Amino acid sequence: MTVALAHRIDGPEDAGAPTLVLIGSLGSDLTMWEPQYTALSGEFRVISADLRGHGGSPVPAGPYTVDALAEDVLGLIAARGGPVHLAGLSLGGAVAQRVAVRAPTRLLSLTLLCTAARFGDPQPWLDRATAVRKDGTGSIAASVVDRWYTPRLAASAPELVARSRTMVSATSDEGYAACCEAISAWDGRADLPRIAVHTLVIAGAQDSATGPDALRAIADAVPGAALEVLDPGAHLANVEQADAVNALITSHVHRSGTGGTR
Numbered sequence: 001m002t003v004a005l006a007h008r009i010d011g012p013e014d015a016g017a018p019t020l021v022l023i024g025s026l027g028s029d030l031t032m033w034e035p036q037y038t039a040l041s042g043e044f045r046v047i048s049a050d051l052r053g054h055g056g057s058p059v060p061a062g063p064y065t066v067d068a069l070a071e072d073v074l075g076l077i078a079a080r081g082g083p084v085h086l087a088g089l090s091l092g093g094a095v096a097q098r099v100a101v102r103a104p105t106r107l108l109s110l111t112l113l114c115t116a117a118r119f120g121d122p123q124p125w126l127d128r129a130t131a132v133r134k135d136g137t138g139s140i141a142a143s144v145v146d147r148w149y150t151p152r153l154a155a156s157a158p159e160l161v162a163r164s165r166t167m168v169s170a171t172s173d174e175g176y177a178a179c180c181e182a183i184s185a186w187d188g189r190a191d192l193p194r195i196a197v198h199t200l201v202i203a204g205a206q207d208s209a210t211g212p213d214a215l216r217a218i219a220d221a222v223p224g225a226a227l228e229v230l231d232p233g234a235h236l237a238n239v240e241q242a243d244a245v246n247a248l249i250t251s252h253v254h255r256s257g258t259g260g261t262r
């Protein structure tokens with residue numbers, strides 16, 4: 001069953017402003033997009049959303065599927081009326097791929113950040129789901145956040161690291177575990193050539209979770225997609241490389257204009 005996603009809306013209310021929807025990573029809440037909704041809301045109507053099981057969104061019992069998460073996002077988009085520009089990072093990027101395959105006419109452009117068409121072998125994700133149901137998200141927060149920023153940024157920004165660990169720890173145990181199960185079963189590789197939306201793919205050069213090779217594989221398979229590799233950049237490249245990501249999304253939205261499907 002579709003759930004109504006918690007979200008915040010920033011930026012101009014006039015109908016002429018492009019709408020940009022942002023969906024994020026496993027263990028995050030919508031504040032991971034603060035560098036984007038702060039800077040981009042001058043020009044765009046920015047809608048940042050919590051995936052189900054995350055932040056302020058409902059937490060139905062798991063397991064979830066990427067398809068179900070995509071249904072939730074389609075519900076959010078439908079409530080907005082017209083088609084939107086969609087950007088997703090990591091698990092959010094998998095959900096965004098699924099939205100693009102299922103409902104291309106709902107999108108004007110697609111930006112995929114630090115994500116994958118398949119997140120490796122299923123078993124480690126099932127093991128993580130078991131661990132989180134047993135010991136809670138707090139037990140894995142430090143190791144998860146170790147992948148979010150390069151060591152150099154983490155060393156220079158201890159308050160960012162602390163805030164990020166709190167974000168992961170605050171994520172519902174069931175929501176997190178059920179999303180791990182969605183990731184374990186996710187394989188969007190065969191669908192990539194069917195994505196008919198203008199697509200930009202962004203990788204972090206030092207991302208140990210979804211490295212440049214995973215993003216290159218997406219860019220190679222999606223017709224006409226462009227790839228940008230940001231250095232330095234780990235898993236949350238939208239934070240570490242906020243200015244570059246904002247500039248890339250802005251020009252991608254401008255280039256995609258109002259006719260995103262081919």
Ligand SMILES: O=C(O)CC1=CCC(=O)O1
Pocket residue numbers: 024025026027089090091092119144147183209235
């Ligand atoms: O938590 C991780 O290991 C990295 C990650 C993979 C999918 C996601 O959303 O985060």
